[in-house]
Amino acid sequence: MVRLRDPEDVDTWFLQHGWFPDRDIGTQAGDLVGNAISEYLEEGVVLQPLAPATRFLREHGALRLSLSPGRGDSVVFEPAKMWHGEPAEVAELAESLGVRLFPIGYDTSEGSCILMDEQGRFFYIHETGNHYMGAGKHEAFISLANAPMRDAEDHLPSAIPGVAASPLARGSRDEVEAWLTEVGWYPGRDIGDQVPELLRVVTDKYAAEGFPIDPIQAAVEFLREYGLLQLTIPGEPTAILVFTPHWIYEESGEDVAEFAARLGVKVFPVGYETFDGSMLLIDERERFFLLHHTGSYFAGTTRYEAVRCLLRGPLEDAEGHLA
Known part of the structure; x- marks a missing residue:
């Protein structure tokens, strides 16, 4: 597994796989977003584009970053539906969190879905459960490289003091x-x-x-x-x-x-x-x-x-x- 300990490690990892500051794939990001919306709609789930997710995809879309060279595992920044029933799971998590979510990529090792919410936070849907990755790119991928990640339930409104009654x-x-x-x-x-x-x-x-x-x-x-x-x-x-x-x-x-x-x-x-x-x-x-x-x-x-x-x-x- 790639070693990521601090933001500099994360930036270096991204640079090694084709990212650079101010990278912008422009309309290609719109195509990625549109494909995800279409795939989810096939299972009856309506996705709404989110500004943080679209911005992330403009800068990082279509990159493939190696997680474990020996096993060939990677993170791919393309919002693709990985399994039947994924849209329903994403919709359920979004409802539980009280926010909207949008897929921005996946982990090839087990087809886990990587999501962003409207606040720019990252979440990860895995067969073992739903996980919180972090509040930004650096925190999110340091968390992924140093699993186990935190449980997404810690970020439900009922888990935050003062929010349950809101x-x-x-x-x-x-x-x-x-x-x-x-x-x-x-x-x-x-x-x-x-x-x-x-x-x-x-x-x-x-x-x-x-x-x-x-x-x-x-x-x-x-x-x-x-x-x-x-x-x-x-x-x-x-x-x-x-x-x-x-x-x-x-x-x-x-x-x-x-x-x-x-x-x-x-x-x-x-x-x-x-x-x-x-x-x-x-x-x-x-x-x-x-x-x-x-x-x-x-x-x-x-x-x-x-x-x-x-x-x-x-x-x-x-x-x-x-x-």
């Missing part, structure tokens, strides 16, 4: 998508060419304050799909939730740095509320938090739960999530 755990994702659609979101939305400029608004100001901050992958992915959207928060006075990184007030950088230290992971601002300047943050685990003048609050473990909580409440005190 309205989103009862299927209000469609409601949130309807709100977002009204303000310009659509499946596959990608403003990637504008994201660097959005990020610089924060990185330049925070650096000037003496608290430099680096963009994290979770923030970049969120902003590519939702950046610049604005949602009206019901109630009086009128307030707008804006998905744009923004320098809110003097000492913003210090407050964010202090919260990140208490949380024990990196965070990055992805939005704000117009009424009182509260900052919306996302962390490396793709959890959402709100920094308000009254304190810090936990908004959710998914973008759907976060939008629901920010627009309708209630927000949970962030204390229970600090390191």
